[in-house]
């Protein structure tokens with residue numbers, strides 16, 4: 078069964094109606110990717126100069142926009158260019174957030190907006206270690222940012238000017254992956270979370286949920302046989318398309334492409350249409366205890 082749900086929408090402010098929103102939420106919350114092949118993020122003629130890796134400061138992987146400070150980071154250029162670039166990423170941020178609010182109005186009051194990013198570098202050959210290699214199937218979990226089950230919802234737009242797709246592999250449903258790896262995962266050591274937090278390796282206390290998600294992320298990536306033989310489909314997202322997924326739930330791997338916009342949004346488990354679909358609840362059910 079395909080993990081991709083295609084949507085015929087060409088408008089950043091669609092009015093899907095309640096039944097359609099519920100259907101879309103059910104697909105998304107089951108870990109599927111919503112694919113909008115007709116929704117294009119347009120660059121104005123004078124913005125097309127930003128489709129060039131030279132705007133990256135090379136220290137950060139991405140150029141990012143913070144919706145609180147409204148500033149960009151990770152870019153280099155003169156003040157007027159940087160202001161134009163900031164405007165561009167800000168416009169994507171507004172479009173992407175508006176899209177989620179229109180498609181899934183039930184989320185609106187509980188969304189917490191995180192950074193938008195522009196990724197001008199090619200996917201190929203940027204990994205420095207297997208753990209950071211996003212061309213291996215994984216679910217998103219970040220060592221320094223414990224979230225205790227809060228969801229990671231992401232909106233992507235391919236803006237490649239040369240017709241190059243953003244190629245993903247999309248893997249098996251979350252519960253299938255978890256059942257495969259959970260028996261191999263050791264419990265979090267007593268006291269470990271406090272030590273990590275005191276040393277400021279984590280920005281807040283790492284819960285057992287965060288420990289388990291990091292272990293799943295690492296064990297998926299480290300398992301060459303799983304990477305090759307796990308159920309999966311290759312999906313080329315063409316330029317001029319948008320896709321959306323819960324990246325803490327959808328197994329994904331970025332295989333190629335260049336020039337991508339991405340918006341991250343967070344949502345508490347209680348904010349979902351079906352809270353029982355969350356990785357936190359799925360793992361708690363499989364492990365038989367509370368994790369956060």
Ligand SMILES: [Fe+2]
Pocket residue numbers: 211215216217324329
């Ligand atoms: Fe990822």
